[in-house]
Amino acid sequence: MAVTMVIGNRHEIAASLFSPGYTMASLIANEFTEATNDLHLSALMAVGATLLVITLVVNAFARWLVWRVGREQA
Amino acid sequence: MNQPIATVTPPRQPRIDRPSGRQTAFAERTRGTLLRRRVVNYVMVGLTYTAALLATLPLLLILWHLVKQGATTVSMDFFTSMPKPVGEEGGGMANAIVGSLIIVGLASAMGLPIGVGAGLYLAESKGTRLATLVRFLSDVLNGLPSIVVGIFAWQLLVRPFRQFSALAGAVALAAMMIPFVTRATEEMIRLVPVSLREAALALGYTRWRTSLTIVLRTALPGIVTGALVAIARIAGETAPLLFTAFGNQFWSLKPTEPMAALPLQIFTYAISPYDEWHAQAWAGALVLLILVLIISLIARFVTRSRFGPAAD
Numbered sequence: 001m002a003v004t005m006v007i008g009n010r011h012e013i014a015a016s017l018f019s020p021g022y023t024m025a026s027l028i029a030n031e032f033t034e035a036t037n038d039l040h041l042s043a044l045m046a047v048g049a050t051l052l053v054i055t056l057v058v059n060a061f062a063r064w065l066v067w068r069v070g071r072e073q074a
Numbered sequence: 075m076n077q078p079i080a081t082v083t084p085p086r087q088p089r090i091d092r093p094s095g096r097q098t099a100f101a102e103r104t105r106g107t108l109l110r111r112r113v114v115n116y117v118m119v120g121l122t123y124t125a126a127l128l129a130t131l132p133l134l135l136i137l138w139h140l141v142k143q144g145a146t147t148v149s150m151d152f153f154t155s156m157p158k159p160v161g162e163e164g165g166g167m168a169n170a171i172v173g174s175l176i177i178v179g180l181a182s183a184m185g186l187p188i189g190v191g192a193g194l195y196l197a198e199s200k201g202t203r204l205a206t207l208v209r210f211l212s213d214v215l216n217g218l219p220s221i222v223v224g225i226f227a228w229q230l231l232v233r234p235f236r237q238f239s240a241l242a243g244a245v246a247l248a249a250m251m252i253p254f255v256t257r258a259t260e261e262m263i264r265l266v267p268v269s270l271r272e273a274a275l276a277l278g279y280t281r282w283r284t285s286l287t288i289v290l291r292t293a294l295p296g297i298v299t300g301a302l303v304a305i306a307r308i309a310g311e312t313a314p315l316l317f318t319a320f321g322n323q324f325w326s327l328k329p330t331e332p333m334a335a336l337p338l339q340i341f342t343y344a345i346s347p348y349d350e351w352h353a354q355a356w357a358g359a360l361v362l363l364i365l366v367l368i369i370s371l372i373a374r375f376v377t378r379s380r381f382g383p384a385a386d
Contacts, residue, residue, distance in 0.1 A: 001220075001312040001341060025221045025313070032225065032317050045229075048222045059214045 004029050024051050140360040147357035157323055157339070160348050167358050169325050170339040173240065176327070177319055177335055178309050180244035185251035186301055190290075192252065193259025193297075198285055209260075212253040220313040223249050228317040240326070240333035243319030247308040254307065258300025262293040295376055302373035306366045312337040336362050 008020020009030055024047050035041045093101065151166050158165030192208065199205050227246035232238055266289050274284040290297075315321070320332040321342060327333075336358055343355035 001337075005341075005345065025219045028221045028225060029313060029316055032228075045225060048225050051219050051222050055217050055219070056214055059210065059217060063210060063213075 144356035144360035170334040173334040174336040181247035185248035189252045189255025192256040196260040197263035216253040224314040238320035238332040241329045243315045246314035254304045262296030299373045306369040
């Protein structure tokens, strides 16, 4: 939410870090209440699912790192 | 027979420490290095000090801004009266404050027992495959963007009933709270000495009684702290409430209907184009921050009173 308020919420990939952009989370936050048809809804759900997968991958990677370090010490 | 009566040992000369050849060589080799080490040491210590300062700087800046912008709007009226329509000065967030209390209360009622129970399970059976899986999934859920939790709750509790509800918001917040409480509980229970557990078992306690009345009891202050930190964290969440509790400009006390919440109200007011609403948003943010600070202070106090000085 903090990001939504400052990032600019523009649907484009900007070349500069100083121009407005969008994040997946703010996209959902902004459009979900306005999504009226099923296609729009399921597209937003897909964005949510993508976020979930990213979280899963990052966490799995972190687990793997911890496991590897633990194995080296043992 | 010229033997001396007593052997007189000459007073010991203070030994002059002359470095041996090897030591000189070592000193020669490391003279430059020593200076370098000192410099590196100072630079690094300086950097950590700077980092520590920078870590607290955001909070100080936020606090300063909030007090500057919000303090004038906060009055008794702010806590007791309802939001005024656009264009009218004054008004308060009584409904949002009460709504936040209700939603956070409901979320805690759902999330805390599950979280503590799961944490107890993780600590009691650490080696099992299920425990490893639960731990991993808890970490994933803990890092999940709150907006995803929001759409999950929407799909689960709003869409089927075709009605935004405070209950759905509470479920979303509970889902955010559970993994945190689970992990905190597990860590706290791990700190309980094994000897205590063994003593209870030796006295004839069954395993479940040991877990519940000895282990959990001992870890309680830590668990309470974890729970309070979790509550402080969810109290400020906006994203999970956007499509669930939805917010409400009027009094709303029914959990099955849309309900106002402090973070939602702040968000709505902050992105609005009206100056009066911006002032209200600043004031709301100040109140929210103070509430969270109070909860955090209580959490510290709980840890301190039982374990002596807080271990930090």
